[in-house]
Amino acid sequence: MNPFVRVSAIATKELLQLKRDKMTFGMIVMIPLIQLLLFGFAINTNVRHLPVGVVDYSHSGLSRVLIQTIEATQVVTFTRHFTNLPEAEQAIASAEVRAVLIIPSDVSQRLVRNPSVGLGSPPASDAETSRPVAQWLVDGSDTIIAGAIKGLRRMPLVELLDKPANRQTPTFEVTLLYNPEQRTVVNIVPGLAAVILTMTMIMFTSAAIVRERERGNMEMLITTPVRPIELMIGKILPYIFIGAIQVVIILGLGFLLFNVPVNGSLLQLALATLLFITASLTLGLIISTIAKSQLQSMQMTIFVLLPSILLSGFMFPYEGMPLAAQYIAEALPATHFMRLIRGVVLKDVEIINMAPDIYWLGLFTLGGLAVASIRFKKRLD
Amino acid sequence: MTGQSASYAIRAEKLSRRFGDTLAVQDLDLEVETGRIYGFLGPNGCGKTTTIRMLTGLLQPSNGRVEVLGCNLPEDAEKLRLQIGYMTQKFSLYDDLTIEENLKFIAHIYGLTARARKQRIEELLSIYGLQEKSKQFAGSMSGGQRQRLSLAAATLHKPKLLFLDEPTSAVDPENRREFWEQLFDLSDQGTSILVSTHYMDEAERCHKLAILENGIKRADGSPDELMQQMGSRVVEISSSELRSLKQTLIALPEIISAAQLGARLRVLVKDSVDDPIGFLSQQPSVKPEDQLNLVRPSLEDVFVTCTGVRADSGRQQS
Numbered sequence: 001m002n003p004f005v006r007v008s009a010i011a012t013k014e015l016l017q018l019k020r021d022k023m024t025f026g027m028i029v030m031i032p033l034i035q036l037l038l039f040g041f042a043i044n045t046n047v048r049h050l051p052v053g054v055v056d057y058s059h060s061g062l063s064r065v066l067i068q069t070i071e072a073t074q075v076v077t078f079t080r081h082f083t084n085l086p087e088a089e090q091a092i093a094s095a096e097v098r099a100v101l102i103i104p105s106d107v108s109q110r111l112v113r114n115p116s117v118g119l120g121s122p123p124a125s126d127a128e129t130s131r132p133v134a135q136w137l138v139d140g141s142d143t144i145i146a147g148a149i150k151g152l153r154r155m156p157l158v159e160l161l162d163k164p165a166n167r168q169t170p171t172f173e174v175t176l177l178y179n180p181e182q183r184t185v186v187n188i189v190p191g192l193a194a195v196i197l198t199m200t201m202i203m204f205t206s207a208a209i210v211r212e213r214e215r216g217n218m219e220m221l222i223t224t225p226v227r228p229i230e231l232m233i234g235k236i237l238p239y240i241f242i243g244a245i246q247v248v249i250i251l252g253l254g255f256l257l258f259n260v261p262v263n264g265s266l267l268q269l270a271l272a273t274l275l276f277i278t279a280s281l282t283l284g285l286i287i288s289t290i291a292k293s294q295l296q297s298m299q300m301t302i303f304v305l306l307p308s309i310l311l312s313g314f315m316f317p318y319e320g321m322p323l324a325a326q327y328i329a330e331a332l333p334a335t336h337f338m339r340l341i342r343g344v345v346l347k348d349v350e351i352i353n354m355a356p357d358i359y360w361l362g363l364f365t366l367g368g369l370a371v372a373s374i375r376f377k378k379r380l381d
Numbered sequence: 382m383t384g385q386s387a388s389y390a391i392r393a394e395k396l397s398r399r400f401g402d403t404l405a406v407q408d409l410d411l412e413v414e415t416g417r418i419y420g421f422l423g424p425n426g427c428g429k430t431t432t433i434r435m436l437t438g439l440l441q442p443s444n445g446r447v448e449v450l451g452c453n454l455p456e457d458a459e460k461l462r463l464q465i466g467y468m469t470q471k472f473s474l475y476d477d478l479t480i481e482e483n484l485k486f487i488a489h490i491y492g493l494t495a496r497a498r499k500q501r502i503e504e505l506l507s508i509y510g511l512q513e514k515s516k517q518f519a520g521s522m523s524g525g526q527r528q529r530l531s532l533a534a535a536t537l538h539k540p541k542l543l544f545l546d547e548p549t550s551a552v553d554p555e556n557r558r559e560f561w562e563q564l565f566d567l568s569d570q571g572t573s574i575l576v577s578t579h580y581m582d583e584a585e586r587c588h589k590l591a592i593l594e595n596g597i598k599r600a601d602g603s604p605d606e607l608m609q610q611m612g613s614r615v616v617e618i619s620s621s622e623l624r625s626l627k628q629t630l631i632a633l634p635e636i637i638s639a640a641q642l643g644a645r646l647r648v649l650v651k652d653s654v655d656d657p658i659g660f661l662s663q664q665p666s667v668k669p670e671d672q673l674n675l676v677r678p679s680l681e682d683v684f685v686t687c688t689g690v691r692a693d694s695g696r697q698q699s
Binding site: 005012013016215219220222224225379380 | 437438441474486
């Protein structure tokens with residue numbers, strides 16, 4: 001008898017059941033739509049307008065100009081004035097402000113002699129002249145915020161004294177490829193496609209087998225002539241199309257709303273995506289053969305989902321992680337797809353040049369299908 | 382096994398199944414003839430479902446050998462699947478699919494061609510009176526409709542052997558009678574049927590039956606044989622004080638059981654007593670004006686004699 005017939009019987013039945021489940025059907029479109037809008041606008045690693053305070057011991061016109069110059073960078077906004085240091089530290093502790101600028105009473109003398117102002121060049125050894133103009137007290141617990149304030153350390157102060165610029169020649173010249181405007185959303189949109197697919201694909205199939213068991217259909221299903229591998233493939237097929245729809249929604253909206261173009265070939269993108277979708281679906285199937293209830297399958301999905309978000313390179317650079325974490329990340333399909341989709345969408349890479357990632361996704365799918373089929377027994381004991 | 386096995390749909394020898402420390406089925410010998418309706422009669426938890434699952438290849442026996450339709454289990458379980466139909470005790474089709482969709486799925490998975498599928502489904506809908514309901518979701522149907530749908534699904538691929546696990550437990554008496562008519566139709570067409578039940582009236586309809594208790598076969602044979610070979614005789618006593626009479630009689634070692642039926646007490650007396658009427662009349666608790674009659678045994682009497690318990694004890698219904 002033809003195995004394709006049985007696969008198509010299972011797939012047809014899955015599609016029918018999916019069509020009946022209006023909520024799930026709606027989520028197929030709503031999850032990528034809402035998440036993309038939410039994260040596309042919300043996630044931004046370029047820090048702007050941090051609320052900060054100031055303790056001004058000089059009370060001079062110069063200190064007020066200094067404050068305005070700093071605000072002009074848009075990195076910070078001065079929201080509070082404190083009269084003394086303890087008050088300011090209290091405000092940092094309660095997260096009212098993220099940092100406090102302490103302007104000393106002798107700020108004008110310090111400013112005049114500061115090399116960045118460029119009034120002559122006094123010898124560097126002179127302790128008197130190398131003193132900074134003022135001090136920042138920063139909430140260092142958040143490294144991104146600390147980094148943003150640290151960036152202010154070498155802020156030019158020329159406008160302050162209305163003097164012509166005395167730009168130092170930089171040590172390095174930096175050319176930013178692929179995302180010259182440094183918009184976070186350019187990196188987020190393709191990454192989000194990987195994260196959303198991981199979530200929805202694993203979730204769909206992780207419940208697939210266990211649901212048959214929970215609803216009491218398993219006893220009937222295993223008395224039919226369907227083979228385990230046919231059941232597995234039949235369960236996966238309908239969701240491949242759903243995954244494809246979700247990718248189209250994410251990348252389409254990414255282009256329309258956030259102006260993130262697909263630079264690479266659509267065919268190569270489709271191939272990489274297809275491989276990732278099947279890999280994620282098989283991962284869900286394996287979960288489904290292990291879980292005893294739908295609740296358990298949901299918990300295991302989350303267990304896989306979190307590292308897929310945090311270790312895959314979506315949030316933090318892969319290279320910054322310790323070796324052990326990199327090994328874990330390598331095992332996850334999301335890590336490989338993250339590289340592939342960012343490569344194709346942002347850099348127009350030929351996927352043949354990223355062969356290891358392609359191979360891993362393919363092997364993961366085949367291996368996963370084998371494991372799920374072997375684990376699935378057509379028996380009740 | 383021997384060539385003689387062709388006339389047997391099922392043959393099992395010393396079939397046992399252990400779950401942890403408990404023996405669900407113990408040394409069960411079974412011979413089900415081709416084309417007959419064979420019944421498993423027994424209370425809940427007596428091993429009916431476990432036995433059926435072993436005979437369908439869904440459970441591996443801990444011991445013993447099984448041959449079903451010439452296939453040795455569990456090795457040939459896959460080959461057997463195309464030839465048997467199994468109607469599970471709990472409804473196991475899809476609640477969120479319609480009657481027609483459920484049948485289409487089964488027809489599809491058994492590999493019927495599109496044309497054969499359509500024809501067979503129409504045929505089944507008409508046999509089981511489901512044409513008008515064909516677009517209705519299985520989850521919203523009554524017990525009787527679900528049961529007919531389950532039978533239609535189990536017989537869709539025209540199996541030679543049909544297993545029915547308590548098929549009528551959620552069905553009213555009228556539907557039950559109709560259901561049995563359909564079983565006799567199938568049997569008439571040559572299908573062998575194994576059905577489990579805890580209803581006496583259903584068991585009486587079987588060609589042959591086995592009485593199971595705690596995983597052990599207590600007796601088997603045709604209902605008539607069982608009633609004739611029963612190791613006791615039945616006396617009905619009409620008396621004014623049945624409750625106290627029952628208590629005193631049941632304490633006697635010669636009495637197997639005493640059950641009240643309205644104004645009468647049905648007493649099972651062991652065969653070792655030559656004259657049951659005389660024996661009972663001599664009892665001081667039996668008054669001279671009480672009427673004693675020897676009556677024809679029923680299957681329930683057989684069951685009580687075999688097991689010492691009523692088949693439906695522990696059941697709220699029936």
